[in-house]
Amino acid sequence: DAGITQSPRHKVTETGTPVTLRCHQTENHRYMYWYRQDPGHGLRLIHYSYGVKDTDKGEVSDGYSVSRSKTEDFLLTLESATSSQTSVYFCAISENEGYTDTQYFGPGTRLTVL
């Protein structure tokens, strides 16, 4: 398994509160990704990073922001959580540019927004 940890693993929060999810890798890979998984939708890319302080939006980025101040950490923030953001969030990493490499996934964070 790739050296990826996510924290917290489970979180319940209330609408309107800020939430930050953390992805930590020990592989020193350049590329990191945040996905959300919802029934009937598969996985959808939220944001990704191609280096420290280098990030870009994915398919479903509205309501989310990210930061990467160190190679090993990629943070996903919900500034004001909504019930539509209840989901399972997966972090992934890849060593090289996304097209030419394989993404490996972390264990996931189950977020419930009441």
Add this chain to the structure above:
Amino acid sequence: AQSVSQHNHHVILSEAASLELGCNYSYGGTVNLFWYVQYPGQHLQLLLKYFSGDPLVKGIKGFEAEFIKSKFSFNLRKPSVQWSDTAEYFCAVNALGGSQGNLIFGKGTKLSVKP
């Protein structure tokens, strides 16, 4: 826009039955193709991948997939399933010329294997 279709939402098989899960993608250019498996309560694990070369790709746990470019397909197969193969299976495509890092997933096929 690129898309990935997985034809079956839920497949139920008995142990020792053969498995074929369909995956089609919409993109006319060069693609990399993946199958991931997610066991209940766990994260996605890579089953196999196709980048180039032999279109018949062998993966872990006895799975294989065949890339048929003319049909835009990458179907997953296993000759004899086991109860432990119960999981959800995701096909994914990464296209040359697509957004960097953008791995497009199908909606998944849930496989239930009856002992």
